[in-house]
Amino acid sequence: MTVVSDKTSLNIGLLFGGQSGEHDVSITSARAIASALSQNSRYQVQPFYIQRDGTWRSPNISQQVLSCGKSLPDSELLTGAAFFLPAEVQQIDLWFPVLHGPNGEDGTVQGLLQLMHKPYVGNGVLASSVGMDKIAMKAIFANAGLPQVKYVALNRWQWQQEQQEWSEHIEVTLGYxxxxxxxxxxxxxxxxxxxxxxQLQEAIASATSYDPRIIIEQGVIAREIECAVLGNEQPQASAIGEITFNSDFYDYETKYTAGMANLIIPSQLPDHVVQAVQAMAVKAFQTVGGSGLARVDFFYVETTGTVLINEINTFPGFTALSMYPKLWEYSGIPFTELCDRLVDLAIKKYHGN
Ligand SMILES: Nc1ncnc2c1ncn2[C@@H]1O[C@H](COP(=O)(O)OP(=O)(O)O)[C@@H](O)[C@H]1O
Ligand SMILES: [Mg+2]
Known part of the structure; x- marks a missing residue:
């Protein structure tokens, strides 16, 4: 077993890019994290860029992607390569996966890093996979008594067999x-x-084209508030942030078009709501077996004073402007220190403390 904490210099493998729709966000997050880590003289950062097709690139090429902040042009992509890991992987003491979405934040990469027997930042296989699958996540939250919107879960085959029955069931239990x-x-x-x-039938056809498992939720009129969690078994919760926007809901375009959404830190909420949200964020984190970090998102139904948990994100956006690091900055942990703490938490977890 490598005793990484005793080494004077730590080779950190920064994994970024990846196969999900959040490829570009990952590059931006990785740039911010690489720059923060480079301020600590103990760390040597080796970047590993993962192309959109899943191919891992060597630190040399990866550094170019990090420096210009954009994915490689088509002419420089490796194509048709069977899955392989660059030789430099052997030199890494600790991994920092900066990946969002499927094949990155969902436990797959975490499983690979686990098999490499090296510490890695953030959540393990269980928390990552539970956090990524909304049906599994909601079942676990319900079991822990965390309040959430009413929902119906089904798969493509069930839907195709009994469209009429499911439509009626959804209308009766959830409504529009x-x-x-x-x-x-x-x-x-x-x-x-x-x-x-x-619209229901069209939406189900669309959702099942992405995933055979789908979920239908009752719509609520609510403020969208978010809480950052940091730690392993005894995590801390940050101040609460809020997202505001003018669109119908917080859709892809609103999320990724500059100026369409605002981050408000701290969210103006009654003290008891802040405390309830923080307690629920910590409980959600512990319920999925979280480690390192997570951002937990909620709906606050102001008219009734109800807080409902929406989801846990096990590797939230981590650009300099993202909610997660901004919440910690406001709560007294600047970006550079946050990255240091995540590295320390990874080492602690690896050594079982
Ligand atoms: N049950 C709901 N009621 C009201 N708005 C919702 C509901 N579910 C999702 N939304 C809107 O859709 C957005 C994205 O949904 P979410 O479940 O958070 O998906 P993702 O995991 O892709 O972020 C939310 O931020 C919110 O604006
Ligand atoms: Mg969300």
């Missing part, structure tokens, strides 16, 4: 508007807000 979502995705991709049966 409701939200149709692929179970396993992110960034609002494949999500629709529907107001009648025809």
């Amino acid at each position: 508007p409701c939200f149709v979502k692929p179970s396993n995705l992110g960034s609002s991709v494949g999500i629709s807000k529907v107001r009648d049966r025809q």
